[in-house]
Amino acid sequence: MRLIEELANRHRESELALPIWFENRTLRLLDQLKLPFEEDIQSIASIEELGEAIRSMMIRGSGAIGLCGAYGVYLAAYQSKGDVEKIRQAGDLLKSTRPTAVNLMKTVDEMVATAVSAQGDVVETLEQKAVEIIERQLEFEYQLGKYGAELIEDGDTIMTHCHSGALGGAGYGGRALSVIRAAHEQGKNIHVFTCETRPYLQGARITAYELKKFGIPHTLITDNMSGFCMNTGKIDKIVVGSDRVSANGDLANKVGTYMHALAAKENGIPFYTATSSHTIDFDTPSGDAIEVEMRNADEVTQIKGVRIAPEGTSALYPSFDITPNKLISGIITEKGVITAPFEQNLGRLNEKVNV
Ligand SMILES: CSC[C@H]1O[C@H](OP(=O)(O)O)[C@H](O)[C@@H]1O
Numbered sequence: 575m576r577l578i579e580e581l582a583n584r585h586r587e588s589e590l591a592l593p594i595w596f597e598n599r600t601l602r603l604l605d606q607l608k609l610p611f612e613e614d615i616q617s618i619a620s621i622e623e624l625g626e627a628i629r630s631m632m633i634r635g636s637g638a639i640g641l642c643g644a645y646g647v648y649l650a651a652y653q654s655k656g657d658v659e660k661i662r663q664a665g666d667l668l669k670s671t672r673p674t675a676v677n678l679m680k681t682v683d684e685m686v687a688t689a690v691s692a693q694g695d696v697v698e699t700l701e702q703k704a705v706e707i708i709e710r711q712l713e714f715e716y717q718l719g720k721y722g723a724e725l726i727e728d729g730d731t732i733m734t735h736c737h738s739g740a741l742g743g744a745g746y747g748g749r750a751l752s753v754i755r756a757a758h759e760q761g762k763n764i765h766v767f768t769c770e771t772r773p774y775l776q777g778a779r780i781t782a783y784e785l786k787k788f789g790i791p792h793t794l795i796t797d798n799m800s801g802f803c804m805n806t807g808k809i810d811k812i813v814v815g816s817d818r819v820s821a822n823g824d825l826a827n828k829v830g831t832y833m834h835a836l837a838a839k840e841n842g843i844p845f846y847t848a849t850s851s852h853t854i855d856f857d858t859p860s861g862d863a864i865e866v867e868m869r870n871a872d873e874v875t876q877i878k879g880v881r882i883a884p885e886g887t888s889a890l891y892p893s894f895d896i897t898p899n900k901l902i903s904g905i906i907t908e909k910g911v912i913t914a915p916f917e918q919n920l921g922r923l924n925e926k927v928n929v
Contacts (some may be wrong), residue, residue, distance in 0.1 A: 635742020
């Protein structure tokens with residue numbers, strides 16, 4: 575456990591906002607359901623508790639739940655003293671929690687495959703693999719942030735949606751906020767419009783919380799204001815995160831993304847998604863094959879437990895939507911910015927990247 579705990583200490587010293595980490599042989603996570611008013615750290619004692627934390631969105635964000643795959647499978651290995659069958663079962667449980675973000679599936683598969691093929695001590699091998707995965711994802715954030723920041727000009731106002739930031743990733747800025755943070759750190763004078771993102775309010779509660787921590791000027795808008803802001807010249811570029819990018823460049827991201835992309839096209843505003851090669855699903859040919867998670871409709875008829883619609887009102891809660899590649903100006907990755915034709919240009923990533 576020493577390696578993975580030292581990693582967390584190093585990362586905290588470099589001012590990263592960690593969504594999940596090990597300390598004192600205990601798995602910890604920041605309860606994102608309570609942000610921004612409470613920074614409540616939860617201890618996770620079992621794979622079942624971690625599974626529930628993902629399902630309930632106590633920890634969320636495709637990058638962060640991808641890391642749950644690494645931390646969770648390692649926790650199962652540590653607690654079972656390397657029992658490969660128990661490790662497999664833990665992986666299956668984690669993969670059953672939320673269906674859309676591909677990072678979780680890929681990371682679990684990578685960890686379980688490492689356990690199965692381990693030559694030496696399984697627990698030590700999985701600790702090393704987990705550290706490798708965490709460090710790799712963090713490096714992806716720095717790299718994609720650098721490439722994405724090249725698209726941002728001094729004086730730009732950038733709109734983002736949901737929370738695609740440090741607590742949804744490996745601690746620097748996730749995807750979209752890695753681009754924004756890098757541009758800010760380069761001294762570019764930028765302003766961010768963050769959409770509140772009903773019903774979980776990732777934008778109002780977590781993106782605003784992080785932008786304040788990063789010292790980046792920002793304005794909160796409701797999701798239905800995005801068209802007005804674009805149509806009245808308030809937005810120069812849009813950068814959103816990603817939960818899964820299909821092989822042809824279609825994007826699964828927080829519900830509402832598609833609506834913003836349509837308005838961006840109509841108003842001639844560049845629309846980018848920030849992702850990593852690990853979020854590109856080369857096994858899914860196009861967006862219509864991506865499963866969109868349907869969540870409990872009570873999350874729509876209530877806000878923080880306060881009912882906002884009459885008893886008995888039915889509601890619908892698709893947690894994501896699919897933005898077709900024709901509405902996307904570029905896909906920002908750790909290997910550079912990919913433009914159309916996406917199928918061909920993304921394919922080159924698959925040739926080079928061992929995910
Ligand atoms: C680092 S990108 C995060 C990505 O995940 C979010 O979904 P959720 O809050 O439901 O986990 C959203 O789609 C973000 O773009």
